[in-house]
Amino acid sequence: MSRPLMQHLEVPVPDGEGERYSLRMGPQHPATHGVLRVDLELDGETILACMPQVGYLHRGIEKLAESRTYAQGLILTDRLDYIAAMANNVGYCVAVERLLSISVPLRAKYIRTMVAEMSRICSHLLWLATHALDIGAMTVFLYCFREREILLDLFEELCGARLTFSYPRIGGVRQDVTAGFISELQRFLDIFPSKMEEYETLIDTNRIWLKRTVGVGKVTGEEALALGLTGACLRGSGIDYDIRKHQPYDAYGLVDFEVPLGRDGDIYARYRCRMEELHQSARIIQQCIDQLPPGPIVGPDAPDLVMPAKASPRIAAGATTYGAGLIKLIRDRGPYLAGDIYVATEVPKGELGFYFISDGSSRPYRMHIRSPSFIHIGAMAAIAKGGLVADLIANIGSLDIVLGESDR
Amino acid sequence: MEILLLIVWIVILFTVVMLHVAYATYFERKIIGHMQVRLGPMRVGWHGLLQPIADGVKSFFKEDIIPENADRPTFLAAPIICLVAMMSSLAVLPFAKGWVLADIDIGLLFVFAMSSLASYGVVLAGWSSNSKYSFLGGMRSMAQVISYEISMGLSLVGVMLLAGSLNLSAIVEAQGDRFLGMYLLPQCLGFFVFFISMLAETNRVPFDLPEAETELVSGYCTEYSGMRYAIFFMAEYIGMMVMASIGTLCFLGGWHGPFPVPFFPPLWFVLKVYLFMFIFIWIRATLPRYRYDQLMDLGWKMLIPLALANIVLTACLKAILT
Numbered sequence: 001m002s003r004p005l006m007q008h009l010e011v012p013v014p015d016g017e018g019e020r021y022s023l024r025m026g027p028q029h030p031a032t033h034g035v036l037r038v039d040l041e042l043d044g045e046t047i048l049a050c051m052p053q054v055g056y057l058h059r060g061i062e063k064l065a066e067s068r069t070y071a072q073g074l075i076l077t078d079r080l081d082y083i084a085a086m087a088n089n090v091g092y093c094v095a096v097e098r099l100l101s102i103s104v105p106l107r108a109k110y111i112r113t114m115v116a117e118m119s120r121i122c123s124h125l126l127w128l129a130t131h132a133l134d135i136g137a138m139t140v141f142l143y144c145f146r147e148r149e150i151l152l153d154l155f156e157e158l159c160g161a162r163l164t165f166s167y168p169r170i171g172g173v174r175q176d177v178t179a180g181f182i183s184e185l186q187r188f189l190d191i192f193p194s195k196m197e198e199y200e201t202l203i204d205t206n207r208i209w210l211k212r213t214v215g216v217g218k219v220t221g222e223e224a225l226a227l228g229l230t231g232a233c234l235r236g237s238g239i240d241y242d243i244r245k246h247q248p249y250d251a252y253g254l255v256d257f258e259v260p261l262g263r264d265g266d267i268y269a270r271y272r273c274r275m276e277e278l279h280q281s282a283r284i285i286q287q288c289i290d291q292l293p294p295g296p297i298v299g300p301d302a303p304d305l306v307m308p309a310k311a312s313p314r315i316a317a318g319a320t321t322y323g324a325g326l327i328k329l330i331r332d333r334g335p336y337l338a339g340d341i342y343v344a345t346e347v348p349k350g351e352l353g354f355y356f357i358s359d360g361s362s363r364p365y366r367m368h369i370r371s372p373s374f375i376h377i378g379a380m381a382a383i384a385k386g387g388l389v390a391d392l393i394a395n396i397g398s399l400d401i402v403l404g405e406s407d408r
Numbered sequence: 409m410e411i412l413l414l415i416v417w418i419v420i421l422f423t424v425v426m427l428h429v430a431y432a433t434y435f436e437r438k439i440i441g442h443m444q445v446r447l448g449p450m451r452v453g454w455h456g457l458l459q460p461i462a463d464g465v466k467s468f469f470k471e472d473i474i475p476e477n478a479d480r481p482t483f484l485a486a487p488i489i490c491l492v493a494m495m496s497s498l499a500v501l502p503f504a505k506g507w508v509l510a511d512i513d514i515g516l517l518f519v520f521a522m523s524s525l526a527s528y529g530v531v532l533a534g535w536s537s538n539s540k541y542s543f544l545g546g547m548r549s550m551a552q553v554i555s556y557e558i559s560m561g562l563s564l565v566g567v568m569l570l571a572g573s574l575n576l577s578a579i580v581e582a583q584g585d586r587f588l589g590m591y592l593l594p595q596c597l598g599f600f601v602f603f604i605s606m607l608a609e610t611n612r613v614p615f616d617l618p619e620a621e622t623e624l625v626s627g628y629c630t631e632y633s634g635m636r637y638a639i640f641f642m643a644e645y646i647g648m649m650v651m652a653s654i655g656t657l658c659f660l661g662g663w664h665g666p667f668p669v670p671f672f673p674p675l676w677f678v679l680k681v682y683l684f685m686f687i688f689i690w691i692r693a694t695l696p697r698y699r700y701d702q703l704m705d706l707g708w709k710m711l712i713p714l715a716l717a718n719i720v721l722t723a724c725l726k727a728i729l730t
Contacts, residue, residue, distance in 0.1 A: 021540065023540050023541075029625065030625060031623065044547075045544065045700055132696065135696040135697060136613060136614065136616070136695070136696040136697025137694075137695065137696040138440075138444070138613075138692070138693065139443060139444050139693045139694065141444075142444040142445060142446060143444070143445065146445055202694065203696065206695065206696065208614050208695055208696045208697070208698055209696050211698070211699070211702050212696060212697075212698075212699055212702075388699060388700060388701065389544070389623055389624075390623050390697075390699045390700060391699070393623050
């Protein structure tokens with residue numbers, strides 16, 4: 001029919017005369033969550049081989065970061081996993097702070113933990129919405145969007161943006177939270193458990209949902225480790241690995257939460273893991289609200305990495321206008337330590353790592369992003385093989401990938 | 409003269425049904441909208457009441473794209489086969505006492521035949537589009553219709569046994585004037601099987617595999633556009649209405665209600681059909697989708713044995729009681 005897509009792959013021919021054909025699923029397809037292309041070798045509806053193709057959304061973010069100062073690089077991370085931009089921002093800031101040995105005041109740490117967990121709820125709600133839609137449950141989609149909307153409104157109140165926040169800053173956060181924000185967030189936390197119950201009533205005990213997810217897309221713990229899965233995909237297979245717990249950053253060491261684990265490693269286990277994580281995230285946010293200490297929101301030893309207030313004497317001394325002063329500040333940074341560092345944080349999708357090589361200048365010599373989505377897409381071929389097309393769709397949803405992060 | 413009169417009746421029926429189809433889409437969008445905490449169509453007319461008309465006009469004026477590699481005659485014929493088959497089953501449905509175009513003795517069988525024929529349209533559409541997604545949709549549809557046609561046919565055998573006829577009017581009459589005489593009570597097992605098969609037969613959630621949006625884009629009608637797509641859509645809705653009517657006639661006592669209404673005989677019939685439609689929509693808003701092999705399992709391993717058991721049970725009971 002058409003040119004075989006995967007000449008380089010050895011695709012097993014099933015017994016009998018089963019007629020094989022290839023199907024390019026995507027990059028424009030309702031269920032590939034962006035611009036993922038999956039080349040499939042099919043026998044009827046059974047997948048003989050599956051080869052995901054990425055790169056349709058490549059923007060060269062890692063290269064762009066090399067020509068920007070550390071502070072300027074922050075906005076690039078908004079464009080990684082745009083579903084949970086706040087978590088990426090936090091991850092980037094944590095990494096740069098460790099690289100440059102910048103301390104963060106406690107209040108900022110709590111605020112960052114809070115917004116990162118809000119971001120996790122946003123991301124998991126969107127995952128649940130699209131995952132359910134992929135499997136055919138349409139109403140859950142809109143229910144999840146309803147609650148996500150509240151959080152996006154809160155983000156908007158906090159920093160003026162709903163999608164690309166750039167709210168955390170190296171050494172702190174940009175603005176302090178207001179009392180109104182806290183009370184609105186508290187109101188969200190009060191209704192959230194009942195909303196969770198609503199989703200769970202709709203899908204959790206639904207026979208069709210169970211049939212579609214239990215025992216499908218199984219990954220054992222060893223396989224998951226070998227494939228490099230992280231986040232809920234790894235914990236669904238029973239491996240206890242959560243960076244928030246095991247290498248705490250920000251205020252995660254100061255709050256109490258559990259790491260939910262699955263057992264079977266199937267789609268249902270991953271689903272349950274993420275649902276439990278939603279509860280835990282709400283718990284963390286609640287503790288952040290309760291424990292939020294007073295104090296500054298920007299550390300003292302990083303004054304020139306955050307945007308100074310307009311009246312800052314350093315600006316006035318250096319330049320005639322505000323803008324020129326900023327540019328001067330960015331150029332005039334003192335020498336930093338040279339060296340390299342890999343810092344991983346737990347974003348909603350899994351382990352997001354930033355690897356920096358610093359040559360002592362104000363710009364990273366090299367930045368590499370270890371994005372969970374990219375590695376999860378790589379695992380798709382192994383997970384989907386032998387299943388049906390419908391299972392592939394369920395698996396894509398279950399791996400929770402975002403192409404903005406994978407292609408960078 | 410008689411033929412002329414018949415043609416007039418056909419035109420009236422066609423118009424009324426088309427209007428119902430148009431507003432069934434509105435009904436569906438509104439109900440699903442409210443179930444999903446949104447409003448549904450609101451812009452065209454008061455509360456979006458003119459939305460179906462606007463949709464009709466839109467699809468009529470849209471560009472009609474025929475893929476270059478499509479099998480042209482089949483591609484053009486497929487939607488028409490679907491619509492014609494679905495429309496012709498309307499001819500044997502009695503909407504009230506004596507309100508039927510063709511009161512034939514094999515009415516029920518005729519409806520089955522026509523709904524099977526309509527699946528040819530789907531299969532041909534999938535094949536002739538020369539697209540892999542359409543092809544998979546067509547194949548799924550074929551498998552689904554073959555297995556569920558059997559269980560649906562078997563589920564109605566109990567009704568045929570009780571009524572002693574295949575004539576739909578006779579089946580309704582056999583259920584008697586009393587509201588509680590309807591076959592839903594003695595044939596609850598049959599009704600259960602029928603209801604599930606009916607969902608599968610009309611490609612509704614949770615059995616909407618042939619057009620599973622997130623898997624096959626739009627299944628068999630992926631390559632169709634404009635009015636041709638709308639024809640598939642209409643055929644699907646007429647199919648829903650026909651199946652709802654069969655359910656009403658065979659299990660819910662047709663036009664008989666708890667009390668008679670003198671001014672509009674088919675009132676109870678219409679209400680019961682819309683009750684079915686509502687349940688269709690409710691299910692769509694609630695359930696996820698089955699997988700292809702699970703659908704086959706359900707059909708062959710559960711529904712067909714159940715339907716057979718129902719037949720045996722009904723036949724034994726009838727033999728004992730008479």
